[in-house]
Amino acid sequence: MLRPALCGVILGVGVLAAAPASAQAPRLPGYVGSDACVDCHDDAFEAWSGSHHALAWTAPTPDNILADFDSTSFSLNGEVSKFERTGDTSYVTTPGPDGKDTRYPLAGVVGIEPLQQYLLETAPGKLQSFDVVWDTEAGRWYHLYPDQDLSASDGLHWTGPYKNWNARCAECHATDYDKAYDPLSATYSSSAAEIGVGCEACHGPSEAHAEWAELQDNFDHAAWTEVDMKGLTLNFDALDAATEISQCAGCHSRREPFGDRSPEPGTPFHDSYRLALLREGAYHADGQIQDEVYVYGSFLQSKMYDKGVRCTDCHDPHAARLKADGNAVCTQCHSTTGNNRFPTLPLADYDSPEHHFHPEGSDGAQCKSCHMIERVYMGTDGRRDHSFRVPRPDLTVEIGTPNACNDCHTDQTAGWAAQVLDEKFPDSAHRGPHFATTFAAARVAPATQTSALMDIARETSMPGIVRASALDLLGLASTPDTADRMEPLLGDEDPLVRAAAVSVQRGAEPVTRVQRLANLLGDPVKLVRLATVREFLDAPPMRLPDRLQRNLETAMSEWQDGLSARADFPETQMILGGLGLTMRNMPAALAAFGEAVEQDPQLEDAWVMMIRIQAALGDTAGARATVRRGLIKNPDSAILRQYLLELQP
Known part of the structure; x- marks a missing residue:
């Protein structure tokens, strides 16, 4: 299928060439890579080098691969994947985009624990996230979506658009990432200053800072633009809490990007992304996490965010781990001594049986057990809700939302849990309307x-x-x-x-x-x-x-x-199709809906819209042909079968 420049067809988008800059004009600093930071920042570099940030995306070398590629295999629903290594190259043999077994050399490694995922290149420059992953704790292969029986023609198959690494994942696993998708050829020429979340992913391009470190008093600040006197584009010491949180939120959130590359570090979140709101399927009605929504949308609901708590109060940003063990991370502030940064915080001993009513050292005595429920995603990866809420089993009784008490006390009812809290905290302000x-x-x-x-x-x-x-x-x-x-x-x-x-x-x-x-x-x-x-x-x-x-x-x-x-998103093509209808540009609408089903053949709504447009234009033969093509991809579709009956000659 030919892929027209759909955005241009509908919107008339043009491209303007930038005028060459003056050789004497101040210039923006470039990216120099994390290795340039080690000489001066050796402690931070050492903490970072083994972190989840540094290992978010690595090259497929034997040292980086944790899985067993010694002629192992995994089978699910009749689809067999084989894993082997020849020399220093690891291979996966599995059904590819055409459904035929294809042998792929690994193109990338994602993560370090509790699972490790692998990238396969299905076309030049096009990376896909393979759905069979390695459980680093149990030492086994497993499928991320074992309940789905998907063929290679399905949009949700590992070869489909929703598992495309370039478009869906890479930005948050790389530094200065540029997707570089060409809608005319449906190809990627993606690039990054560094794979993995390097120093400059958070601190910004550091070419000028590196020059300052070398020249010190002879550093020419006027030669650079948008840097401070030390050549920094982003100085975290000077950032307020909201700005720091915004920098972390760019990746630690469920959101839709406005652009096709990493925003410059320091760009406000709402200038770069559309945050997912508390919608059904993503969050429970009370705002608790349901689907994989990451952190930012939860944290915005919390009193901690409202009072100015920032990510680095609890997390070491270089090591990407908590700053203290167990309840100690919470008692930095929630204690009898408090924290003078938060003068309204009640002073009390929260890390005691008088507050949590569980044996000391038990799971129930952990702050996170009651105030940060955990949900498991990707089969084995536990993520905690950062809204820091008080358990509300009474809401479970009323509307069915989950609660922390029954996460552990599975043999009891929500009504029992609500009664216990009433007895333990009779004067609590954390009940009533919600x-x-x-x-x-x-x-x-x-x-x-x-x-x-x-x-x-x-x-x-x-x-x-x-x-x-x-x-x-x-x-x-x-x-x-x-x-x-x-x-x-x-x-x-x-x-x-x-x-x-x-x-x-x-x-x-x-x-x-x-x-x-x-x-x-x-x-x-x-x-x-x-x-x-x-x-x-x-x-x-x-x-x-x-x-x-x-x-x-x-x-x-x-x-x-x-x-x-976002032309490589089927969702975008649906928007463009709707826009074509609004503007009465039927050829453009047909082209966009056609591209949508090219990217995701299971988009029934797109097939239906093409059929309706063709029928409205008097192209009954074309509508019938579209129905037949749609049924090949969706043989169980009731609505397409109904159109087949209605369009019979």
Whole structure:
């Protein structure tokens, strides 16, 4: 199938060549690699060199590979994968994109514990994350998704778009990563300054700093741009908590990137990514982790975030491990002496049976057991919820959300756990109304919870991600009245809230919506600008003042660039197809939906849209052909079989 420049077809995206810079002009520093840091920062380098950051992505050398490649094999659902080594090269033989057994040399190694994953190159420059991985603790091969029986033609197969390393994973496992996807040829020319999360992934490009270290007083600060007097592009000693957290959050979050390469370290999170809100399937209704959402969205819900706690208060960023063992990491602050950085913190002995009511040293006596529930992802990798919540078994009784008590006391009911907490903490302020009950009901029928959702969205004492999630649900059932009442939140100080408030304005009359949103086209935060400009795609024709028109054009260009950067995502092609329909550009819509099923043949909605467009255009023969092609890829699809009957001659 030919792959047209779909973004260009629909959006008319152009490319401008940059003018050559003056040879005398100050220049941005480049990347020099982590090895350049060791002479001056040997302690930090030594801690980093064996860390999960350093080993996030390594070359497939014998020293880096932990799995048994001595003629071993793994079989699941009739699909056999074989592992062997010849000399220093390790190989995997497994069904490839065409379903035929193919022998692949390892192209990369991912991680170190509790599992190690391997990368295979299925086409020049195209890396895929292989789903059979090595359990480093049990010493065995296992499949990440043992309940799925997937053929090579399935989008979720290891050869499919959702397991593509270049697009889905590499940015957070590399330093200064550039995806470099060409939609015309559907090829990658990806590059990185360094594989693995090197020093400069967090501290920024260090060419100028290395020169300062060499020249000291003779360092010419004026020769560089965007650096401090020591040549640093990012000085963590000078960062406030929110800025430091934002730097970590770029990778430790569930989010959608706006670009196709690593943002410059120090770029604000909401200028680079769209954070996943507390949506069904990702988070439970009370905000607890459900799917693999990583850390940032949870931490934003916590009182610790609200009070200014930062990642490095608990974690050693170089060794990528906790700064203390067991409860000691918590009692840095939660103790009878407290921490003078947090003067409102109650002084008490929390690491005692009087608080946790469990034998000292037991699992139940660990702070994390009650306040940081653990969920296992990727088969063996335990991740902890960073919302630091108080257990609420009463919510389990009411709406079915999990709780920490019954994680351990599996032989007891949630009602039992709720009664125990009532007895142990009779005056607790951590009971009573919770946004979870509203969210649980709104996920089923948002229109029934309009008033309660609006109250949550307006409550400034609530975490911003909770308020934004309430607005997100409101947007599903917005009315003119709802839009009127939520208009003030378009000016909220939290960009997450402003961006989510935009969607609620879909309930307003079109002209009113444009008038209310126009100023947000120039919002200082990219997340808000992109949320706003999408609402102008189907706006009624009207003349905007010159300033707003320029903002509209700039924001539209940013949105187009984001779509172009994600042209290898089937989800993006679905958006482009919808945009083609909105603009009545049926050839472009067909091309985008066609590219979507080329990338993911199981996207039934894309097949259906192509069939409907072809039928509406009078191309019945083409619609029938599309149905037949769709059924080859989805033989059990009821809706495609229905279209086959309806389109019979």
